[in-house]
Amino acid sequence: MSSQSATKARRLYAYEVTPQRNAKEPVAPPGGQVKSIGGVSGAIDETTSGIGAGKWIDADLQIDSASEDRSHVIRNHAIAVAFGTDAEALDAAGRIAQHLSNCTDDRSKDALLMIVVAEDDKETEVKLWTFPQDSVFQFELAVGQQAGPSVRTLEAFSRGSHLRKAAIFRGKNRRTDFLSCRVVDFQVNASARAAADFWIERFLDARLSLGSVLGTKLLGKVLRETVAKAEDADERLELVGAAQAVRQSNREKWSIDSFARELLPEPARTRLLAHPAAQRNGDSMFALNRDVFDKLINFRVYQLDTGVWVSAPFTTEPKGMTIKDDGDQRHLTAAGYVVSESVRSRHA
Amino acid sequence: MPDDYVELKRQYESRRAALENLSTDLERETKEILTDIPHIDRIGFRVKSPDRFVDKVREKPPSEAYDEPLREVEDQVAGRILVLFRADLDVVMAEIVKEFTSVELRRKAPPTTTQFGYESDHSIFTIPKHVAPPEWKSDASAPTTFELQVRTLFQHAWAEPQHDLGYKGTADLSEESERELAWAAASAWGADQAIQRVASRQAK
Numbered sequence: 001m002s003s004q005s006a007t008k009a010r011r012l013y014a015y016e017v018t019p020q021r022n023a024k025e026p027v028a029p030p031g032g033q034v035k036s037i038g039g040v041s042g043a044i045d046e047t048t049s050g051i052g053a054g055k056w057i058d059a060d061l062q063i064d065s066a067s068e069d070r071s072h073v074i075r076n077h078a079i080a081v082a083f084g085t086d087a088e089a090l091d092a093a094g095r096i097a098q099h100l101s102n103c104t105d106d107r108s109k110d111a112l113l114m115i116v117v118a119e120d121d122k123e124t125e126v127k128l129w130t131f132p133q134d135s136v137f138q139f140e141l142a143v144g145q146q147a148g149p150s151v152r153t154l155e156a157f158s159r160g161s162h163l164r165k166a167a168i169f170r171g172k173n174r175r176t177d178f179l180s181c182r183v184v185d186f187q188v189n190a191s192a193r194a195a196a197d198f199w200i201e202r203f204l205d206a207r208l209s210l211g212s213v214l215g216t217k218l219l220g221k222v223l224r225e226t227v228a229k230a231e232d233a234d235e236r237l238e239l240v241g242a243a244q245a246v247r248q249s250n251r252e253k254w255s256i257d258s259f260a261r262e263l264l265p266e267p268a269r270t271r272l273l274a275h276p277a278a279q280r281n282g283d284s285m286f287a288l289n290r291d292v293f294d295k296l297i298n299f300r301v302y303q304l305d306t307g308v309w310v311s312a313p314f315t316t317e318p319k320g321m322t323i324k325d326d327g328d329q330r331h332l333t334a335a336g337y338v339v340s341e342s343v344r345s346r347h348a
Numbered sequence: 349m350p351d352d353y354v355e356l357k358r359q360y361e362s363r364r365a366a367l368e369n370l371s372t373d374l375e376r377e378t379k380e381i382l383t384d385i386p387h388i389d390r391i392g393f394r395v396k397s398p399d400r401f402v403d404k405v406r407e408k409p410p411s412e413a414y415d416e417p418l419r420e421v422e423d424q425v426a427g428r429i430l431v432l433f434r435a436d437l438d439v440v441m442a443e444i445v446k447e448f449t450s451v452e453l454r455r456k457a458p459p460t461t462t463q464f465g466y467e468s469d470h471s472i473f474t475i476p477k478h479v480a481p482p483e484w485k486s487d488a489s490a491p492t493t494f495e496l497q498v499r500t501l502f503q504h505a506w507a508e509p510q511h512d513l514g515y516k517g518t519a520d521l522s523e524e525s526e527r528e529l530a531w532a533a534a535s536a537w538g539a540d541q542a543i544q545r546v547a548s549r550q551a552k
Contacts, residue, residue: 058477060449065471070451122488176420176492179451179474209477211447214377218478281478 007118007125009041011081011089015097015113017130021105029097031113033090044116044129047159048166054257054283057183058209059167059200073099074167074204075178078126082117083173089117100130103203105194109133112157126169126178134158162186165199180209188285189251196252208253208285215254215286218277219246220296222256226272233339238268240311243297247290257282302332310334357402359418363490366481367395371425373479374494378427381447385440387432389501396424416489422472423495430504434544437469440498448473451493464533466507469498502543506536 015031034040064071077099080092093115100113109132116127138152158164166184171177183206185199200206210218223243230236242263246254256278260269272278302310310332312318320336375393382388396404401424405417414420429440441453452472458465472493484490499507510529521529 060474060476062449063451065450065453171488171492172415174415174420176422179449179492180477207449209449209474211381211476213381214447214476217380280482284478 007045007120009037009044009116009118011115011117012037012041012044013081013090013093013097013113013115014040015094017097017101017104017111017113019104019106019108019110020101021103023102026098026102028094029101029113031094031097033086033093037116040114041116041118043159044114044127047129047164048127048168051166051184055184055186056283057185057188057200057285058180059183059204059206060180060209061178061204061206063179070175070179072205074206075169078128078169079173079178081115082124082126082169096128100203103198107194108198123170123172123177128167130165131157131159132161132163134161167199167204181206189253191250208287210281210284210286212287212289213292215284216289216292217296218281218284218286219254219256219259219288220293222272222275222277224296226268226275229271230268231271235268235271238265239272240299242268243293243299246288247293247297247299252287253285254288255283255285258285304332353402353406356405356417357398360401360424361398363418364395364398366483367425369481370475370479370494371395371427374425374427374475377447377476377479378429378444378496381443382429382440385436385443387436388440389430389432391427391429393425393427396421396426418489419491422491422493424491425475426495426497428497428499428504430499430501432501432543433547434500434540435547437498437500441469441471444471444473444496444498448476448496450474458533464530464537466510466533467499467503467537468507471496471498500540502536502540506533 012034013032014034015029017029020026061072061075063075074096077092077096081089081096084092096115097113100111104111111133112131114127114129114131116125116129118125118127133155134157136154136156136158138154139149140152141149163186164184165187167181168183169178169181181204183200183204187195187198188200190196200208208215223239227236227239230239242259245263246259256275257273260272260278260282264272273282300312304310310321312321318334321332321334324331324333371393375391378393379391382391401417401421404421405414408414431437431440444450445453450471450473452470454470455467456470457467472495475492475494480490510532
């Protein structure tokens with residue numbers, strides 16, 4: 001959030017949230033308004049600013065589009081916390097905590113929910129942070145005693161946990177604001193769907209700002225154009241291999257940056273990230289649509305009865321290759337000059 | 349024009365280039381979303397002209413006045429999709445909402461079944477972050493939404509000329525003009541129904 005000006009905390013709420021997704025009669029999470037907010041809000045600011053620029057995810061709330069007031073479970077409460085009276089804000093904060101508790105199942109540990117309302121001269125910011133419980137040691141060296149150091153085990157809420165999550169809203173109390181948020185969720189790519197969808201979809205009732213089809217088409221376009229500019233056949237093969245890998249991956253959510261950094265070696269990585277669309281939207285996350293991706297990549301691999309494999313990715317009409325119907329079989333002919341030769345374990 | 353509106357117009361004009369880029373990107377993406385959808389006559393986006401922007405702000409009743417028009421006017425960038433058949437309205441919107449996040453979906457129609465007049469699907473969507481101009485990330489006055497209308501050709505055929513006539517309400521019209529516009533709207537509605545029935549029979 002480095003692009004935003006410094007904000008001053010005005011309200012802070014804290015709740016211990018216990019999983020109650022399957023509870024028949026959920027109880028209100030204990031907590032409320034924190035009166036002394038200086039040190040804690042500073043720690044929240046530090047945690048927020050410690051999240052790298054590429055780690056934030058843009059998400060749009062799934063507003064009830066038939067409602068007159070753009071109603072949404074989190075938006076309504078976030079606005080009340082930010083702009084309501086003290087009593088309304090406290091009630092709304094408790095409802096956010098209750099909603100989080102009701103969304104959390106028994107696979108999760110208890111968590112600390114912190115809600116911070118801060119403002120600058122332009123807008124109000126509502127930060128929702130949740131920190132999971134963790135077992136920690138406390139080491140103490142007593143001065144002037146002979147007993148030596150003492151170590152205690154404690155249950156605490158971890159600011160550095162990989163499972164911490166955040167959502168930040170900015171704006172004023174008006175129809176056009178608090179419709180989107182910026183999110184921190186390191187589990188968004190978890191293989192377990194429940195974990196991957198927990199924060200953005202289930203709790204925030206939001207979705208990635210970049211749609212699945214548009215994001216997939218963007219990656220396909222960047223990939224095709226990078227293949228066309230590849231320096232040599234090896235680089236082209238690396239790009240094709242990465243396209244196959246992303247297609248076969250169990251992971252649902254990708255960005256152009258994550259595709260390049262996780263699947264491409266140099267110099268293909270740098271070349272792909274230099275594409276104007278990657279420069280502008282490299283960190284925009286989207287859910288890969290495999291059907292759309294297949295059409296864009298047009299990756300076909302033919303196994304011939306002679307033991308030869310022929311692959312022709314990124315082209316709809318490969319030059320020098322024809323396929324003719326020959327009775328019940330199809331006959332493939334490919335002709336061209338060999339420009340490179342390598343020993344590979346896959347048909348790319 | 350009062351100084352406030354002159355300044356507002358100047359501010360709006362200063363972001364015109366960014367709005368034009370956004371409009372181009374949204375049109376391209378809308379076309380991509382609807383690539384495989386049949387019966388689409390045309391897709392177009394436009395940026396609201398500075399004069400119309402100021403008029404919209406000025407004409408707002410005092411009780412509904414904008415605090416920050418540069419943020420709150422939601423059709424600074426707006427798109428329109430024209431479809432051939434009435435049944436396509438829902439098909440198109442279903443595809444659009446898969447990719448763009450809606451905050452308002454309204455089917456505009458006359459208030460009673462015995463009236464004929466303006467009909468169109470109006471929707472408001474959140475501007476996706478990846479097409480928002482980069483300088484808007486730290487601009488608290490930048491718009492967050494855009495408008496999209498979906499209508500049939502016959503709905504459009506009635507709406508455009510009557511909009512061009514420029515009257516401010518039925519009070520401005522003679523009884524004869526009012527009746528003739530209603531007749532034209534009823535004819536457009538009837539033509540839509542007839543064409544849809546033929547299309548449905550052909551599809552069987």
